[in-house]
Amino acid sequence: KQEVTQIPAALSVPEGENLVLNCSFTDSAIYNLQWFRQDPGKGLTSLLLIQSSQREQTSGRLNASLDKSSGRSTLYIAASQPGDSATYLCAVESTSGTYKYIFGTGTRLKVLA
Amino acid sequence: DAGITQSPRHKVTETGTPVTLRCHQTENHRYMYWYRQDPGHGLRLIHYSYGVKDTDKGEVSDGYSVSRSKTEDFLLTLESATSSQTSVYFCAISGGYSGQREQYFGPGTRLTVT
Numbered sequence: 084k085q086e087v088t089q090i091p092a093a094l095s096v097p098e099g100e101n102l103v104l105n106c107s108f109t110d111s112a113i114y115n116l117q118w119f120r121q122d123p124g125k126g127l128t129s130l131l132l133i134q135s136s137q138r139e140q141t142s143g144r145l146n147a148s149l150d151k152s153s154g155r156s157t158l159y160i161a162a163s164q165p166g167d168s169a170t171y172l173c174a175v176e177s178t179s180g181t182y183k184y185i186f187g188t189g190t191r192l193k194v195l196a
Numbered sequence: 197d198a199g200i201t202q203s204p205r206h207k208v209t210e211t212g213t214p215v216t217l218r219c220h221q222t223e224n225h226r227y228m229y230w231y232r233q234d235p236g237h238g239l240r241l242i243h244y245s246y247g248v249k250d251t252d253k254g255e256v257s258d259g260y261s262v263s264r265s266k267t268e269d270f271l272l273t274l275e276s277a278t279s280s281q282t283s284v285y286f287c288a289i290s291g292g293y294s295g296q297r298e299q300y301f302g303p304g305t306r307l308t309v310t
Contacts, residue, residue, distance in 0.1 A: 115297055126286060127239075127301040134297075172238070176297065182227045182246065182290055183254070184299060188238035 085110045085177040089187035096163055097195050104158040104190050106173035111151045114176040117184070118147050118158050121170045130158070130171075163194045199223050200302035202287050208308045215274040217305050219287030221267075226291035228270040229299070230254075230262060232283040239286065245270055246291075277309045 086109045096102050106116070115134045119127040131140045131147040133156065139148040146159040160167055170191045174184040199222035209215050219228060229244040231254075241254030243262040251262050259281060261273045274281055287302040 117299060119301075126303045127288075127299075129298055129300060132298045174239075174299070182297060183241060183244060186231075186239040188236070 085113075085175060085185045087173060087175055087185050087187040089171075089173060089190050091190060092188070093191040093193075095193045095195060098163060098165060100163050100194075102160050102163055102192075104160070104171050104192070106156040106158070106187055108154045108156075108175050108185075110177060111154050112177070113151060114178065114181075116147075116149055116156050116176075117174045118145075118156075119172045119174065121172060121189070123169075127172065163192075165194050165196045168193050200287060200289055200300060202285075202302040202305050204305060205303065206306045208310060209277050210310055211278060212276050215277050215307065215309075217272045217285055217287075217307070219270045219272070219302060221270075221289050223289060223292055223300070224267060225289035225300075226267075227289060228264065229288040229290075230260070230270065230272045231286045231288065232256065232281075233286060233304075234283050242272065242285075277307075279309050281307065282309045283307060 088107045117132045118130040120130055121127045133140050133147055133149045144161040149156045170189040172189040174186045176184050201220045203218045230242040231239045233239050240256045242260050243254055245251045245264040263271045285305045288299045290299045
């Protein structure tokens, strides 16, 4: 059974710092992996989706990488800002063609001004 | 934002009463999902739909049923609500043009069962 882990559960950094969020999964046979952001009391906002054939995706200050063989994805945030404070979740689509996702429990990020 | 709405946004109900949550999309996506989000558990899939009248169970489907009679609407029903079903419920969609797999989420429904 696929399990998705995000460590640490919470992280505080000073403004301007570059940071990396981690996502680990137990079954490397994934179809794709998606990163989301969730603000308190809100729904999830899609940030990046990496297909299994890709190594990374970039959007603005965000860069997500995928290493299926080691069961890891990282989300790199450059020059962090207080507005980046949120919970970041990753989700994997585990079996080809099912369109079903397994979510990690998220990393709660606080960027201090 | 993808055109996904959920209703109601907040509901308080008593144990044993039936409850129906509605998800409505204007994006013509094939797949629709219901998740619940609880502290310490993250998001867990309740049911999902891969087409009109086509649904399947997720990992926490006991006590829930769903229906999808048209592409744009996906209903989640708690036949007899219990306190353990107090949660935030999210609807999501995927499978738009060219079968794209990115998931988009609605704003959520906060349900309290007293």
